[in-house]
Amino acid sequence: MRCAPVGGDEVTQLLGDDARWQVHGESLGQGRLSRALGADQPDPSRARVADWLGEGHDTMMAGVGSYSYVAILGFVLLGCLWLEVALRTRVFRRWKRLLLSISPAMVLFVVWDVYAIAQGHWWFDPDLILGIHLPGDLPLDEVLFFLAIPLASILTIEAVRSVKSHWIVGDEPPDGAPTP
Numbered sequence: 372m373r374c375a376p377v378g379g380d381e382v383t384q385l386l387g388d389d390a391r392w393q394v395h396g397e398s399l400g401q402g403r404l405s406r407a408l409g410a411d412q413p414d415p416s417r418a419r420v421a422d423w424l425g426e427g428h429d430t431m432m433a434g435v436g437s438y439s440y441v442a443i444l445g446f447v448l449l450g451c452l453w454l455e456v457a458l459r460t461r462v463f464r465r466w467k468r469l470l471l472s473i474s475p476a477m478v479l480f481v482v483w484d485v486y487a488i489a490q491g492h493w494w495f496d497p498d499l500i501l502g503i504h505l506p507g508d509l510p511l512d513e514v515l516f517f518l519a520i521p522l523a524s525i526l527t528i529e530a531v532r533s534v535k536s537h538w539i540v541g542d543e544p545p546d547g548a549p550t551p
Contacts, residue, residue: 437499440501447519452526454526454529458534460532484509
C-alpha cells in the first residue's frame with residue numbers, strides 16, 4: 372500500500388486487480404484518478420507516486436532512500452525490544468516457542484507474496500528497499516517484515532501478560548508447575 376500527499380489529499384491504493392484508488396474516501400477508477408491528479412497516466416497502479424507528482428514533493432522518509440522499509444521495521448523493534456529486558460518477558464529465552472509461533476505465518480505469507488509478485492499483483496518500489504532479492508523476486512526487506520512484526524506483537528502481548536497476571540491465554544503452566 373502506498374500513500375502520497377496530493378494537495379492535502381491522501382491517495383491510497385486499494386488492493387485489487389483493477390487498480391482502484393481512493394481520494395478522501397471516494398473510489399476513483401484509473402481515468403478519474405489521472406484527472407484528479409492533473410496528469411495523464413494510463414496505468415497509475417504501476418506508476419511511481421513521484422512520477423505523477425513531479426519533482427519537488429517531499430516524502431515522509433526523504434533522505435532515507437533504500438533504507439526506508441528497514442528503517443520502519445527498526446523503529447517498530449526499537450519500540451518493543453526493551454520490553455524483553457524491562458518486563459522480563461522471556462520471549463528470546465523461549466526461542467523454540469518463538470520460532471514455532473512465527474514460522475507458519477511467515478511461510479504462508481512468503482508463498483503468497485512470491486505468487487502475487489509473479490502475477491504482477493504486488494511490487495515494491497526499488498527506491499525504498501535494500502535491493503537484495505531472494506528467489507521469487509522477494510525483497511529481503513519483506514522477509515524481515517515477516518519476522519519483525521510478529522516478534523513485536525509477541526513481545527507486546529508477553530509484556531502485557533507480565534504486568535497483568537490475570538490475563539489467561541491458555542498456555543500457562545498448571546498451578547504449582549515451574550514456568551518454562
